[in-house]
Amino acid sequence: MQRLWSAISCVLLASAAAASSASSQSFENSAIVRTIDLGGSLVHVTTTFAVKALKEAVNVYTITLPEDEIFNTSWLEVKVKGNQQPLTITYSGAPVGSKSHNLDVNLEKPLEAGATINLVLETVQTHATWPWPKQAAQDEDQSLKYETSLFVLSPYNTSVQRTKFKSSSPRILSYTTPEDVQAFTVENPVTKSGATVTYGPFNNVPSSVNSEFLEQYQQHVVLHYNYDYPVLEVLELKRAAEISHWGANLNIQDDIVLHNAGPQLKGHFSRLQHQTQSFYGRGAPHVLPLFTVQLPPGIRNTYYIDQIGNVSTSRLRAAPSVARGVKNTQNSVMELKPRYPIMGGWNYTYTLGWDAPLGDSGSYDSKTGKYLVSVPVMTEIPGAVVNNAEVSIILPEGATDVDYVTPFPALSNEISTHVTYLDTIGRPMVTFKYKNLTNKHAKPIYISYRVPISAHLRKPMAVTTVLLILFTFAMVARRVDLTIHKMPTKKM
Secondary structure, X not given: OHHHHHHHHHHHHXXXXXXXXXXXXXXXXXXXXXXXEOOOOEEEEEEEEEXXXXXXXXXXXXXXXXXXXXXXXXXXXXXXXXXXXXXXXXXXXXOOOOOEEXXXXXXXXXXXXXXXXXXXXXXXXXXXXXXXXXXXXXXOOOEXXXXXXXXXXXXXXXXXXXXXXXXXXXXXXXXXXXXOOOOOOOOOOEEEEOOEEEEEEEEEEOOOOOHHHHHHOOOEEEEEEEOOOOOEEEEEEEEEEEEEOOOOEEEEEEEEEEEEOOOEEOOOOOHHHHHHHHHXXXXXXOOEOOXXXXXXXXXXXXXXXXXXXXXXXXXXXXXXXXXXXXXXXXXXXXXXXXXXXXXXXXXXXXXXXXXXXXXXXXXXXXXXXXXXXEEEOOOOOOOOEEEXXXXXXXXXXXXXXXXXXXXXXXOEXXXXXXXXXXXXXXXXXXXXXXXXXXXXXXXXXXXXXXXXXXXXXXXXXXXXXXXXXXXXHHXXXXXXXXXXOOOOOOOO
């Protein structure tokens, strides 16, 4: 049995190698330019492939990502340069011995031999940086490190490729100088200009997904740079969106555990030192005194509480409600100032909620008899990654024929029953779970359902029944004499 499985494995490996060889002869890369925007919890990477077809009627281009990079990638999209519509991507396995993964991009139409096209790969990496040093005092700067591969992997020959690292600050403390790359460049392999570090150009790079190239030339580069903003993570987000037809209202409540993932505080926290730094405008970059979030227009009854109670240091600038179909150009802005500054390694747990008119996000289709409501997956906290998210959408009591469309797949989803006050049978609740959400994931979930007339009448009937029971009980109670009467005494 083992020999049979070994023989099958050999055949599969040979077939994969043949397919890879055939694929590598379909295209060539005229140029590859990778731009890495260094950040805190999020790192944005844009790679442009200038592609030339070598055969007739080829319509599948393969992109290869290293194993460590694809595991840190939370969002990925490929477009034709200048187009807004993303292309369809399918996973096609891992090249033999390369510790990488292939993604097949389906082009809109087959290319003729000699035709060219520019493809743009955009990815967002999470948890790809780490603070160095790992501790910092209140008055010290914050610096991070980021590591990636020197060469962009590709199953095709590449005429020229380069990688640019862009930092928000020109204070780049150190960067790796690659070795043994004379075969691809006669110039200095790395240069620095202001806040940009450029590796390359590297010329005439062959197919780089084979083990021989990886062992001889591929290497990792590390950049150490100053970062002037807090490194934020949302350890846990629980969003509950409750739809009410009687109040024509959509209530959204977020329970959030916010974490400062920057260097841990060295020594003890000094309130006096923090106030002095804030007064002179010299706050430490790894300290979070406040942050701002964008909320929908037309919101009302906003509340911001933590484990102690209401936090009165917040400020809301509410934008007016916008009619459906009208492009929104203005959002409500809420400035959240935690009860204490969040230092490196500290957590802060709070709740943020608001009401919004249901008509701003919901509609009714008279042809199908179904309601359609859009609920955002999350509210973006600038620069933060959401490690774990749970989004629950609570529908009106009696809702049936529930269907939904998500902007991206969830780890899991389930329909359960949620019971609250004045409910009789409970409300359908759809729950979605996600991991490693970024600013690119702040998109709506569309959920549709039917609510029969009997369900609309269920709540007033329940209220009427309760009031009738109370009224009847009060009438009966008034007619019952519960006083203790004095027993008459007998005369002797």
